[in-house]
Amino acid sequence: MNIKSKLIGAAMGALGLCGLSTAALAGSTNPPGERAGLDLATPLPEGVYFVNITGVGNWRDAVSGSDSNFSYNVPIVAWSTPWNILGGHIQLLVAAPELLAGENYYDPAAAGFRNSFFAQSIYNPFLAGQIAWNLGNGFSVSYLAGAYIGISDAGAFGDAFDHTTFHQQLALAWHGGGWNATANLMVGILSNQGSGSGCAIVSCQMNDYFNYDLALTRTFGKWEFGMVAFGSTDFGGYGAGYGATGIWHPAYAEQSQFALGGLMGYNFGPVITQFIVSTDVYTHNYNNKQTQFLAHVIIPIWNPETPKAVVAKY
16 A cells, blocks of 8 residues: 555544544534545654545434434644654644534424524634554554544534533554555543533533544555444533424433445545545434445645755766
């Protein structure tokens, strides 16, 4: 696997891949499956990179049978530093993600009134650092630690993002003979929870969580094809609260899900892309199964020039 084909995965590893944090999606601050198929373990070549992550799908926690949307866009700047510690390469990142969520549903209790909800806002900024090791023989491993910073009054979402999450990630990768196997394991620990006031989505309570994103792909020249699998689970149900339409919801139980999907990628040269279509095959305490389209795009902004050989003239 050449440097360019590794680039998107390594960059995403440096990113930590910021994700969603909505009170209606209990526990998981970043969206499940967001980094499936990415090599988050291989050290990234020194430089600065712009990465954009876009996800479009339906809303797992929307009213069952409703017409819903749960989309996000995450612009990220990553810096692969020139520094190494204990043989590991140091990488830093910053991101300002945006979330869009909405639903339309028929409510018999409201005399046939068709309820609707729509909100769009910048949410929890993300800062993180990572150390990555190339172990040789195609194996790599990395550890990332960072934080989703809580903010209040996030547009129509009210205080739904008013919580801070300590996010950790262990990434493993192996490449050999054109095959690529990746496993990205994430744990989030909340240092505080929302105030509970002004929440447009169910409740401001969130939970600690564990997510796992897995993939097995094969490269054919500039193309990449394969399968992804990902799941999530939270620890402890979140509290009761008012939903978007003012309807009271009781406390929710722990939620979990597991999904499968297909991946296609193409290396355009300076711009590298990956596309994934996935669907839940199992959910627990969600109202719907989610089908999602996900796109990863990475653009190198700057890399140090390769020193030119000095030719002596006699």
